[in-house]
Amino acid sequence: xxxxxxxxxxxxxxxxxxxxxxxxxxxxxxxxxxxxKLFLAALDRYQETVVRRMVAPLLRPGxxxxxxxxxxxxxxxxxEGEGEGDEGRGGAGAKGCLVCNTAGELGRESSPISRxxxxxxxxxxxxxxxxxxxxxxxxxLRAGTDVSTAAExxxxxxxxxxxxxxxxxxxxxxxxxxxxxxRGVSATGE
Amino acid sequence: xxxxxxxxxxxxxxxxxxxxxxxxxxxxxxxxxxxxKLFLAALDRYQETVVRRMVAPLLRPGxxxxxxxxxxxxxxxxxEGEGEGDEGRGGAGAKGCLVCNTAGELGRESSPISRxxxxxxxxxxxxxxxxxxxxxxxxxLRAGTDVSTAAExxxxxxxxxxxxxxxxxxxxxxxxxxxxxxRGVSATGE
DNA sequence: GCGATTGCAGAACAAACGTTCTTGAATGGA
DNA sequence: TCCATTCAAGAACGTTTGTTCTGCAATCGC
Numbered sequence: 081x082x083x084x085x086x087x088x089x090x091x092x093x094x095x096x097x098x099x100x101x102x103x104x105x106x107x108x109x110x111x112x113x114x115x116x117k118l119f120l121a122a123l124d125r126y127q128e129t130v131v132r133r134m135v136a137p138l139l140r141p142g143x144x145x146x147x148x149x150x151x152x153x154x155x156x157x158x159x160e161g162e163g164e165g166d167e168g169r170g171g172a173g174a175k176g177c178l179v180c181n182t183a184g185e186l187g188r189e190s191s192p193i194s195r196x197x198x199x200x201x202x203x204x205x206x207x208x209x210x211x212x213x214x215x216x217x218x219x220x221l222r223a224g225t226d227v228s229t230a231a232e233x234x235x236x237x238x239x240x241x242x243x244x245x246x247x248x249x250x251x252x253x254x255x256x257x258x259x260x261x262x263r264g265v266s267a268t269g270e
Numbered sequence: 271x272x273x274x275x276x277x278x279x280x281x282x283x284x285x286x287x288x289x290x291x292x293x294x295x296x297x298x299x300x301x302x303x304x305x306x307k308l309f310l311a312a313l314d315r316y317q318e319t320v321v322r323r324m325v326a327p328l329l330r331p332g333x334x335x336x337x338x339x340x341x342x343x344x345x346x347x348x349x350e351g352e353g354e355g356d357e358g359r360g361g362a363g364a365k366g367c368l369v370c371n372t373a374g375e376l377g378r379e380s381s382p383i384s385r386x387x388x389x390x391x392x393x394x395x396x397x398x399x400x401x402x403x404x405x406x407x408x409x410x411l412r413a414g415t416d417v418s419t420a421a422e423x424x425x426x427x428x429x430x431x432x433x434x435x436x437x438x439x440x441x442x443x444x445x446x447x448x449x450x451x452x453r454g455v456s457a458t459g460e
Numbered sequence: 461g462c463g464a465t466t467g468c469a470g471a472a473c474a475a476a477c478g479t480t481c482t483t484g485a486a487t488g489g490a
Numbered sequence: 491t492c493c494a495t496t497c498a499a500g501a502a503c504g505t506t507t508g509t510t511c512t513g514c515a516a517t518c519g520c
Binding site for chain 2: 188
């Protein structure tokens with residue numbers, strides 16, 4: 081998963097996997113059948129660990145505006161680990177998000193991949209939605225805000241932050257995006 | 271450029287280029303030196319044609335809120351050309367944006383690529399900025415809006431729309447993102 | 461009409477790709 | 491102690507990759 085995350089699907093050879101993990105060439109095919117199936121398993125694992133952990137604060141019972149702020153700040157820090165250079169192996173600076181990177185690299189090439197990206201978007205939408213409901217309950221939500229539209233908005237912003245993290249010159253934009261987004265959502269406009 | 275756009279750098283072989291364009295294998299190397307240099311030239315061309323044409327309405331003298339609305343609507347239509355399937359050759363549904371796709375696929379792998387992505391972001395920022403200035407002049411800008419922050423915000427939204435166009439399940443999110451963004455910028459909140 | 465030059469078509473290159481087979485050592489039960 | 495099974499290391503498979511070389515055809519100046 082880590083290798084695919086930083087180098088992409090096509091940029092990661094089976095040899096890379098053999099060298100990088102403690103894994104046997106033939107064992108990959110016994111366990112997964114093909115490089116593509118392994119990649120899909122890595123996508124699965126990514127969503128069940130990394131994405132899950134990222135949105136966890138939004139899904140906790142008492143979540144609300146403070147959780148939203150916290151998660152957005154964490155996303156804004158995705159761009160760190162800069163310097164255009166590699167870290168040990170062929171890492172391309174910041175890794176961003178595996179699912180978003182895959183969208184850029186492969187688009188909707190196969191239907192398993194399509195399924196993964198729409199699952200990803202749905203997870204994000206639901207998580208943001210839960211926290212927005214909390215914010216409304218706390219009176220922290222800007223008047224007249226539709227929760228589900230705002231959740232889609234935040235989902236879009238999340239995707240933007242993931243890709244901007246992979247682009248040099250994106251740091252300032254990430255910060256502006258976060259502050260402006262928070263301003264649009266919160267009751268106080270802060 | 272078209273082939274790299276829909277299939278990515280690593281997903282496009284020299285053979286694809288030979289078949290797809292009216293071009294000789296050896297001629298590519300005489301003219302460009304390597305596949306990577308050709309790709310960088312394609313990135314250049316993309317910015318000078320596609321990006322340029324996309325932001326043109328924002329740079330015209332009288333541009334303002336209507337231009338912003340028009341360009342955002344055009345970006346929201348990036349997701350069309352759906353169906354997960356190919357169009358003739360190995361296209362992966364919607365092509366999105368070559369620069370954003372490249373960020374997802376290659377990150378900041380080489381410094382020429384880093385230079386391209388930051389140039390891309392700067393172009394967008396300047397274009398949005400110009401139109402926002404126009405909107406302010408027309409009195410269409412929400413009170414208390416900082417133009418340069420808003421321009422960065424719109425740049426981030428642009429990136430989001432490009433990647434969402436490559437993700438299935440992103441269509442509704444794209445629409446919400448556009449309407450919410452317009453609401454945040456315009457004086458009337460519409 | 462003729463020799464020098466240009467430009468393109470295809471063959472050929474080594475290297476790396478994803479995938480599969482063969483071998484040899486270690487293990488477990490009787 | 492011995493055989494059957496499991497597991498892993500690595501050689502080898504045919505393709506495809508990016509890159510380069512070899513000829514044939516056409517063109518141009520004279």
